[in-house]
Amino acid sequence: MALLRVIPRKATPSVFMQQVARLHNIERDKIGNREVVGWGINGMYSYVDHIAFPMPAIRFKENSPEIMALKEREKGDWKKLSVEDKKALYRASFCQTYSEMRAPDGRWKSITGWVLFGISCSFWIYIWEKLFVYPPMPDTITNIEKRQAQLKRMIDIRVDPIDGLSSKWDYENNRWKK
Amino acid sequence: MSTLAALNFQNAASPLMEQLIFFHDHSMTILILIITIVGYNLISTYTNTNIDQHMLESQPLELFWTIVPSFILVFIGLPSIRLLYLLDEVYQPSITIKTIGHQWYWSYEYSDFLNLEFDSYMIPSNESENLNFRLLDVDNRTVIPFNTQVRTLISAADVLHSWTVPALGVKADAVPGRLNQV
Numbered sequence: 001m002a003l004l005r006v007i008p009r010k011a012t013p014s015v016f017m018q019q020v021a022r023l024h025n026i027e028r029d030k031i032g033n034r035e036v037v038g039w040g041i042n043g044m045y046s047y048v049d050h051i052a053f054p055m056p057a058i059r060f061k062e063n064s065p066e067i068m069a070l071k072e073r074e075k076g077d078w079k080k081l082s083v084e085d086k087k088a089l090y091r092a093s094f095c096q097t098y099s100e101m102r103a104p105d106g107r108w109k110s111i112t113g114w115v116l117f118g119i120s121c122s123f124w125i126y127i128w129e130k131l132f133v134y135p136p137m138p139d140t141i142t143n144i145e146k147r148q149a150q151l152k153r154m155i156d157i158r159v160d161p162i163d164g165l166s167s168k169w170d171y172e173n174n175r176w177k178k
Numbered sequence: 179m180s181t182l183a184a185l186n187f188q189n190a191a192s193p194l195m196e197q198l199i200f201f202h203d204h205s206m207t208i209l210i211l212i213i214t215i216v217g218y219n220l221i222s223t224y225t226n227t228n229i230d231q232h233m234l235e236s237q238p239l240e241l242f243w244t245i246v247p248s249f250i251l252v253f254i255g256l257p258s259i260r261l262l263y264l265l266d267e268v269y270q271p272s273i274t275i276k277t278i279g280h281q282w283y284w285s286y287e288y289s290d291f292l293n294l295e296f297d298s299y300m301i302p303s304n305e306s307e308n309l310n311f312r313l314l315d316v317d318n319r320t321v322i323p324f325n326t327q328v329r330t331l332i333s334a335a336d337v338l339h340s341w342t343v344p345a346l347g348v349k350a351d352a353v354p355g356r357l358n359q360v
Contacts, residue, residue: 138303146308157179162190164188
């Protein structure tokens with residue numbers, strides 16, 4: 001395969017075009033008998049199905065005798081082509097139709113499944129931590145008499161009187177506000 | 179005091195803390211606005227199929243998203259500067275309290291009128307009564323008069339400590355050999 005050499009002359013536009021032509025000749029070996037029909041995505045001879053690039057650089061199928069015959073008939077009256085002929089002409093140049101490109105592929109189901117699996121794993125780890133790792137809660141939290149004594153003291157010292165705890169206590173009637 | 183699982187600030191016990199809470203709310207509003215806009219852009223990149231993939235640059239767009247954040251920053255910065263200088267206003271305090279940090283207790287001196295000195299130790303959990311807040315209560319509490327200007331001189335005797343009252347919006351490092359005034 002011919003490689004690009006460093007050309008020890010001034011790089012004129014024609015020199016650049018020679019290098020481009022050499023690169024394209026390399027690519028022409030890779031695509032077989034398929035016809036080059038345009039610029040495609042980036043000028044390289046590749047076939048890509050993409051909704052943003054309606055016209056790839058090369059046809060999809062190689063030019064076989066049946067397809068060449070169809071193309072000859074395509075030059076005539078299109079009403080004489082059957083639906084199957086038209087479909088065969090399309091599939092000769094393209095792999096997928098736009099509907100097939102945009103069709104839903106159901107990947108969201110497996111993605112959602114794995115995400116939920118990961119979340120549930122973290123829940124199991126949390127349960128294991130509660131059972132085997134954490135020490136018991138202090139009695140200031142578990143003992144209800146202590147909690148009530150602390151709450152009463154918090155109300156007495158007016159903790160958060162503006163929009164917190166003490167703002168919800170009715171001091172005149174000694175009960176929670178309705 | 180701090181309650182269990184509290185996420186917000188405590189209610190303000192001084193006007194400066196109230197201004198700090200207001201500024202926090204103001205900045206949070208702007209932040210939520212920005213995050214909503216960015217999040218919408220993110221989601222629409224993923225869900226909207228009418229996206230131009232070949233857009234490499236757009237000078238008007240770049241100008242827009244440079245100028246608009248600068249306006250947003252002005253909206254955040256002006257209240258911030260105002261609050262910054264408000265916090266350093268000088269007052270005439272009515273009382274001076276000296277706070278000295280030790281390992282591991284605070285000692286306070288009220289020497290304006292009577293020479294009052296005391297140590298303030300945390301009540302251990304095994305000695306606490308029913309109404310004591312675990313790890314928060316102390317045996318001798320620091321009493322500060324209400325509705326007055328108070329000057330606190332904070333220092334330390336051994337290592338670095340830090341003295342704070344969240345509801346008043348004050349915090350200062352207690353550095354040995356240095357007096358910090360709040």
